[in-house]
Amino acid sequence: MGNSADDKDLVARALAGDRDAFGVLVDRYAAQARRVARAVLGDPDDADDAAQDGFLSALVKLAQYDARRPFGPWLMRIVANAATDRRRRRNVRRAEPLDPSLVGGGPRPDTAAMRSELGERLRTALGELPERRRTAVVLFDVEGYSHAEIAGILGIPEGTVRSEVFHARRRLRTLLADWKEQVP
Template sequence: MRNYPVTDAELAAQACGGSSEAFGALVERHTQRARRVARAALLDPHDADDAVQDALFSAWRAIGRFDPARPFGPWFLKIVMNAAADLRRRRKLRKTEEVPESAADTGSMPDRDTDRALLREALDRALATLPERRRMALVLHDAEGYVHEEIATMLGVPAGTVRSDVFHARRAMRAALGPMGGND
């Protein structure tokens, strides 16, 4: 009897073979990360959830083409980012005249702690000022722990570009957050 958890590779192999349960387990494992990435891409929690759901359907349709020898996470995140881009295009078509009050509005819940609320606002603003590719490179690298080469594959740019994007994004975040952002 096995007493170790099923690996992503095992689940991916089963999902490729048509197992809906294995696919569901994989999706559950990677959804929290996917949700964070979608939020970073769209800067809107509701749109982000829609994008994750769209990605889930796309991933199942494409699972036959997935190589189970490769990590599932980056493959799924790439689908999530594509879904986010599609959603943004659709939303733009619908909201051509609607200008948001704040580009950084993420519909976050009211905070009791004023400092935390201020930090949240500052982070929203800082993230919103970053060009999308830099924002994604920063989140994928510093928040999600992917290496430059993996991010390069996900974003479809050279690894050197990712390195540069992360550097510039960090500098912009540091400038935008000031003393709120940490120890400098």
């Protein structure tokens, strides 16, 4: 997560029309936004589209940002909403639920060899979790947001976030432990 005071300064400059300031914010949060979008969508290309939608939506809504609050959760809420919106549209288009095989981005000969087996398993396991659950665990364990911040990002009660993270971890930790037993 970025430096809070620095973020606010960058937001103020971006609001004043400073393109470079917005560019720094994009650079700072791009990886995080892409991971969060991928947790929601599975497919990396869709995730990048959603992350881009999120950044551009944030740019349009920048005047609505409350500078008394940290910028990261505000941005991640927009990114998560953009990803959820894209997933809904994709599901309507396909008229079928998320295919867990898509979580790895589908068979791509050029990159498949680069992916670790554990990564594939984790992506598949994530894809089998409910959307809110997998987003919550990624925001908590990967991005380091607090339960309260995730509650704000996902628009759900803090207790529900704790429960979602707990259940997601139970599934993913089991998978991780099994994998470690198999690895010599």
